Amino acid sequence: MTYGRLSPEVPLGPFANAPVEVWSTPGKAAKLHASEHCSRARTGRMAASELPLGEAVRRMCPRCAEHGQWARPGTGAGIFLEALTGLGLLYELERYAGADEDTRSDDEVRQAAALLNRLPRGEHENQGEPQEPGGSEELGGSEKSDGSEELAEDEDDWHEVQEAHSERALIFGQWRDAAASLHRAHQLWAPFPWLRPWADAGLRQKAAYVALLQRQAGQLVSRDALVVAACAGAMEAPDLPVEDPALAALGASATVRSELASLWRRWNGRAASSWEHPREHRYVAHHLTDGMSGRRKGRDAVLGCAYQLVSTWTAAAEVAAVGEYGERTLIARLPERRPERRPGHDESFLHDLSEWELAVLASWGMDADWERLTVTLRVPEPVAVRLTSSGSALPCSLPEDVVAEPVAAPAQSVEPGVFDDGPIAQRRPVTAGHLQALRTVSRDADQLYLVLSAVNGPEVMSLSELERRVSSGERYVIVTAAGGLPEEVLPQWHEQVEATDSPEPGSVWPSRSSDPEHPDFGRSLGITEGEQVVARLSSLGGRSRGADVALRSLVLARGVTDLRVLEGTYDEIGYRRNVFPNDVWHGLLAMEQLHLAPFRTVPEDGSRGGSGLPLGVLARVQLYTTDAAGKFQGRAHSPDCAHQRDERGLTRGYDLVTVEEMLHAERFDPCSKCGGYATRRLTEAQIAYYRAAHRVHECARKVRWALGNRELAGDCASLVAKVKEWSDRKPADEWFEAGSQIVRWHHAVGELYRQARELVE
Numbered sequence: 001m002t003y004g005r006l007s008p009e010v011p012l013g014p015f016a017n018a019p020v021e022v023w024s025t026p027g028k029a030a031k032l033h034a035s036e037h038c039s040r041a042r043t044g045r046m047a048a049s050e051l052p053l054g055e056a057v058r059r060m061c062p063r064c065a066e067h068g069q070w071a072r073p074g075t076g077a078g079i080f081l082e083a084l085t086g087l088g089l090l091y092e093l094e095r096y097a098g099a100d101e102d103t104r105s106d107d108e109v110r111q112a113a114a115l116l117n118r119l120p121r122g123e124h125e126n127q128g129e130p131q132e133p134g135g136s137e138e139l140g141g142s143e144k145s146d147g148s149e150e151l152a153e154d155e156d157d158w159h160e161v162q163e164a165h166s167e168r169a170l171i172f173g174q175w176r177d178a179a180a181s182l183h184r185a186h187q188l189w190a191p192f193p194w195l196r197p198w199a200d201a202g203l204r205q206k207a208a209y210v211a212l213l214q215r216q217a218g219q220l221v222s223r224d225a226l227v228v229a230a231c232a233g234a235m236e237a238p239d240l241p242v243e244d245p246a247l248a249a250l251g252a253s254a255t256v257r258s259e260l261a262s263l264w265r266r267w268n269g270r271a272a273s274s275w276e277h278p279r280e281h282r283y284v285a286h287h288l289t290d291g292m293s294g295r296r297k298g299r300d301a302v303l304g305c306a307y308q309l310v311s312t313w314t315a316a317a318e319v320a321a322v323g324e325y326g327e328r329t330l331i332a333r334l335p336e337r338r339p340e341r342r343p344g345h346d347e348s349f350l351h352d353l354s355e356w357e358l359a360v361l362a363s364w365g366m367d368a369d370w371e372r373l374t375v376t377l378r379v380p381e382p383v384a385v386r387l388t389s390s391g392s393a394l395p396c397s398l399p400e401d402v403v404a405e406p407v408a409a410p411a412q413s414v415e416p417g418v419f420d421d422g423p424i425a426q427r428r429p430v431t432a433g434h435l436q437a438l439r440t441v442s443r444d445a446d447q448l449y450l451v452l453s454a455v456n457g458p459e460v461m462s463l464s465e466l467e468r469r470v471s472s473g474e475r476y477v478i479v480t481a482a483g484g485l486p487e488e489v490l491p492q493w494h495e496q497v498e499a500t501d502s503p504e505p506g507s508v509w510p511s512r513s514s515d516p517e518h519p520d521f522g523r524s525l526g527i528t529e530g531e532q533v534v535a536r537l538s539s540l541g542g543r544s545r546g547a548d549v550a551l552r553s554l555v556l557a558r559g560v561t562d563l564r565v566l567e568g569t570y571d572e573i574g575y576r577r578n579v580f581p582n583d584v585w586h587g588l589l590a591m592e593q594l595h596l597a598p599f600r601t602v603p604e605d606g607s608r609g610g611s612g613l614p615l616g617v618l619a620r621v622q623l624y625t626t627d628a629a630g631k632f633q634g635r636a637h638s639p640d641c642a643h644q645r646d647e648r649g650l651t652r653g654y655d656l657v658t659v660e661e662m663l664h665a666e667r668f669d670p671c672s673k674c675g676g677y678a679t680r681r682l683t684e685a686q687i688a689y690y691r692a693a694h695r696v697h698e699c700a701r702k703v704r705w706a707l708g709n710r711e712l713a714g715d716c717a718s719l720v721a722k723v724k725e726w727s728d729r730k731p732a733d734e735w736f737e738a739g740s741q742i743v744r745w746h747h748a749v750g751e752l753y754r755q756a757r758e759l760v761e
Contacts, residue, residue: 003066004090006081008058013194014415016054018077020070023048024059031061034068053077073444074484076419080192083441089188089195093202096178098209104171104216113219115164168220172358173348175213179370180337180349182206186371191414191437210370217362223380224321225277226363229356230386232317233272237264246305249298250288260309263288267310271317272386275359278314285310321382328384330396332361334373357394360387414438419478424452429475435467448556448566448579450479460559462579464569482552482580490551491531508536512592516694522687525590530554530681534587546581553580554587563588563624563680567651578649585649589624590682591640593675594690596663598697602748611697612748614741617686617734618693619660625677628655630667641674685734692735696749699723703756716759727753 012018022032023046036046040063053070061068067086071077084090104112185203189195240260242253250256266287271278285306292299335352350358360383367376377396379387387396414437417428439445445463452458453476461469470476510524510533523529534554538547557566557580568578599618600610627636637643639650662668662677670676682690699722706716727749736742 003086004084004088004092004094005062006057006060006065006085006090009198010057010084010090011194011198012054012057012080013192015077015080016052018053018071018416019050020053020056020077021048022051022056022070030059032056032059032064033061034064034070038064038068040064053081072421072484073442074419074481075421076414076416079414079419079438079441082443083188083192088441089185089199092181092185092188093199093206095181095206096174096209097202097205099212102174103212104167106216108167109171109216109219112164112167115161116168116220117222117225164220168217171213171220172217172362175210175217175362176349176358178206178210178213179368182210182370183349183373187440191433191441193413207370210368214362214365214368217359218365221275221359221363222277223363226275226356226359227380227382228278228317228321229272229274230380230382231320232268232278232313233356233386233391234382234389235268235313235317235320237261238313238316240264241305241309244305246298246301249292249296249302259288263306263309264313267313271314273354273356275355278317282307282310282314325381327378327380329399330377330379330384330387331399332365332375332377332387333395333397334375335393336373352393354393357387357392360394421480421484424477424479427477430466430470430478432467432470435463435470439463439467444481444483446577446579448482448553450481450556450559451476452479453477458559460556462566462568464579465565482556483549485552485555489555490548491528491535491555508533508540516691516698521694522682522690524592525594525679525682525690526687527558527681527683530587530590534583537583537586538581546583550581550583550587553584557584557588562656563622564650564652564654564656567649582649585639587681589639589650589678589680591638591674591678593670593677594618594621594659594679595694596659598693599663611693611700611752612744613693613696614736614744614748615660615663616689616693616736616741616745617683618690619658619737621659621682621686622680623657623659623662623677624650624654624680625657625668625670626654628657628662628665628668628677630669635669635671636676637671638674638676638678640678641671643671643673685732688732689735692731696726696752699726699756700752703752703759706759707755710759716756720756720760723749723753723756 022034023036023038023041024030024032025042025046030042031040032051033041033046036048038061040061056070057065064070065085069078069081071081073082082088182203185199185206189199240257241247242257242260247256247260250259263284267278267281267284270281270284274281285303288306289299289303292302334350337349337351353361360377360379361375364377364379364383365375366378369375376399377387384396386392387394414434416422417426418430418434419438420427448460448462449466450458450460451466453474455474458479466476510529511520512524513520515521531551531554534550535547538550557563560566566579597609598611598613599615600612602610602612624639625636626632626638627634630636639654657665657677668676699719702719703723706719731742731745736745
C-alpha cells in the first residue's frame with residue numbers, strides 16, 4: 001500500500017488559493033517540489049516561488065504529491081494537507097476498499113466454520129451431559145480418553161482445527177482493521193465538509209467491504225455458544241465442596257476454600273469472555289494442581305475433583321441457556337481508539353472488547369454506523385442482560401434512550417483564518433470543534449501554544465488546557481504553536497555544543513565548581529546551560545530533529561509563570577501524556593540546589609554561619625519540591641529524583657516556594673540523594689549576583705577565621721585588599737529590586753571591611 005497522492009480531482013475548497021512555497025527548475029513545464037532536496041528533482045538550479053495550492057497541485061512531483069510538506073505545520077492549509085496526504089484520507093480511502101488477495105472466499109469460511117462449530121467427539125450422543133474428564137494417568141487408569149483429545153481424531157484433524165482457529169483470528173482482525181480505517185476516514189473528512197461528496201463513493205465501497213468481513217466473522221462463531229457464555233457470566237458463585245476428602249491434599253480448609261474460589265473465578269472469567277463454548281475451558285481444572293508435584297500423593301484425586309467441578313459448572317450454564325426466550329434491540333456504543341501512543345503498545349481498534357463482545361457484534365450486529373461508532377443489535381435475552389450489566393465493556397442502551405448527535409457541528413469546519421500564520425488581527429477565535437479537528441488530524445497536536453485573549457492577554461498553555469478553557473466559554477486566538485516558531489528565535493545550540501568549555505564527549509552535564517572564584521561557578525544553574533543540556537540530551541544518537549522540537553517547546557515554556565500547569569494529561573489507565581519531551585524539564589529546572597549560606601543571619605558569636613546578605617533578585621526564584629513544609633511522612637524530593645520512579649517532571653501535586661520562603665523553612669526535610677527540590681533556572685543577572693554573594697561570603701568566612709586565629713593567620717593584606725575592593729564596588733542595578741536591599745548590602749560589606757581592617761591594625 002502506497003501513500004495517498006494529491007491530484008487535481010481532490011476538491012481543495014477554501015484552501016485552493018492558499019499560498020504554498022514550491023521549488024522547481026526553470027521552465028513552465030517543470031515539476032514542482034515541496035523541497036529543494038526532493039530525490040526526484042532534476043539536477044540544476046532550483047528556485048523557490050509561491051503559488052496558489054490549486055495551481056501547484058496540477059504540476060506536483062509524484063513523490064511530493066504523496067507526502068511532501070507543502071504548507072507550514074500548524075497553519076490551516078498545513079492541517080488540511082496533513083489530513084489528505086501521507087497516511088491521511090487519500091491513503092485510508094484506498095485501504096480495505098474491496099476484496100484482495102488476503103480476503104477469504106465464502107467456501108473457505110464455510111469450511112473453517114464447520115470445523116470450529118462442530119460438537120466435540122462424544123457430544124453427539126450425549127448433548128448437555130458432562131463427561132468424566134481426565135486420562136488414564138490422571139484418574140488412576142480410567143479407560144476414558146484424555147479431554148485434550150476430544151476435538152481431534154488424529155494429528156491431521158488437529159492441524160486442520162488449528163488452521164481454522166488461525167483463520168478466525170485473521171478474519172476478525174481484518175474486520176476490525178477495516179472498520180477502524182472506515183471510522184478514521186470519516187474523522188478525517190469531517191473538519192472539511194466540502195470533501196464529503198467527493199469521498200462518498202469510496203466510503204460506501206469501504207462500508208460494503210466491512211459488512212462482508214463482519215458476515216464472514218459471524219459465521220466463525222456459534223451463537224449458541226455465545227448464549228451459553230452469557231449465562232455463564234450471569235451465574236452466581238456456587239457452593240464449594242470445601243470438606244470433600246478428595247481435596248485434603250490441598251491443605252487446611254481455609255486453603256481449600258481459597259483455591260476453589262480461585263478456580264471458580266478463573267473458569268467463570270474465561271468462559272464468559274471467550275467466543276468459544278464454555279466446555280472448551282475445561283483445562284482450567286489444572287489450576288488447582290499447579291502448586292503440586294506430579295508425584296504428590298492425592299494429586300490425581302484433586303485433579304479429578306477439579307474436572308468434575310468445571311464440568312458441573314459448564315452443565316449448569318448449558319441448562320440455563322436452554323429454553324424459550326425473547327429478543328431485545330440494543331444500541332451499542334463502541335469505544336473510541338485512544339489517541340495516545342505509549343511506547344511498546346500498538347493497540348488495535350476495539351482493543352478493550354473481549355472475544356465474546358466482538359463475537360456478539362459480528363453475529364447480531366444489524367446496522368453498523370462506523371462514523372458515529374454505533375451498532376444496532378438484535379440479541380437473545382440472556383445476551384442482552386449481560387450487555388446491559390455493569391461488567392460489560394460494550395456500553396449498550398435501549399433505542400428510545402439514545403439521543404442522536406450530529407456528526408460534525410458547523411464550528412468544526414476548519415477554514416482559513418483560524419490556524420493561519422497571517423495577520424493576527426484577521427484571525428477568528430478558536431472553537432472546541434476546531435481543537436477537536438486539530439487533535440484528530442495532526443500527529444503533533446499535543447504541544448504548547450501561545451494564545452491571546454482579551455481577558456488574560458498572551459499566555460502559554462497546552463492543548464488540553466486550551467480545550468478546557470474554550471469549553472468553559474473563554475475566547476482565545478492562537479498566535480502560534482511551539483512547532484511554528486521561527487528558527488531565528490531558537491538557541492544556537494549547534495555551535496555552542498562544540499565550544500571548548502562544553503562537557504567531555506559523551507557527557508551532557510556541565511561540570512560544577514564549588515570555588516566561588518572559578519569562572520564557571522554557578523553556570524550550571526543558568527538558562528543558557530539549560531538550553532545546552534536539552535540540546536545534548538535530545539540530540540543523543542544523532543537525533544537533531546529531536547533537539548529542534550525540544551528547544552521550541554523550551555522557548556515557549558519559559559513564558560509560563562507556574563511550571564506545574566505543564567503537567568500534561570492522563571489517559572484512562574493513568575498513563576501520563578506530556579506536552580513536550582521530558583528533556584525540556586532540564587532546560588526549565590536545574591536539578592540541583594542553591595547554597596544559601598551567604599544570605600543567612602550572621603552568628604552573634606562570630607562562628608561559622610551566614611553573612612547576612614540580602615537575597616536581592618534571588619528572593620523570587622522558584623523552587624519545586626514534593627513537601628516544602630514537612631507536612632507528609634518521608635523526605636521531600638525534586639522532580640528528577642530517582643524515588644519518583646517514572647513520574648519525572650512536575651505535576652500539580654508539587655509545592656512551589658521561593659528562595660525567600662525556603663530560607664526560613666524550619667521543617668523542610670530534604671532527600672539526601674536529590675537535595676529535596678529543583679531550582680528554576682537563573683538569568684544572567686541572578687547568576688552574577690549569586691557569584692558575587694558567594695565571593696563576599698567567602699571573604700567573610702576567611703576574615704572570621706583569621707580574627708579567631710591571629711597567630712596562624714599570617715599576612716592578611718591581600719584579603720583586606722579584596723574586601724576593600726568589594727566595599728568600594730558599586731553593585732549592579734539589576735541585582736536588587738528595592739533600595740532597602742542596596743542599603744543592607746552596603747551595610748554588610750562595610751561591616752566586613754571594618755572587621756578586615758582589624759587584621760592589619
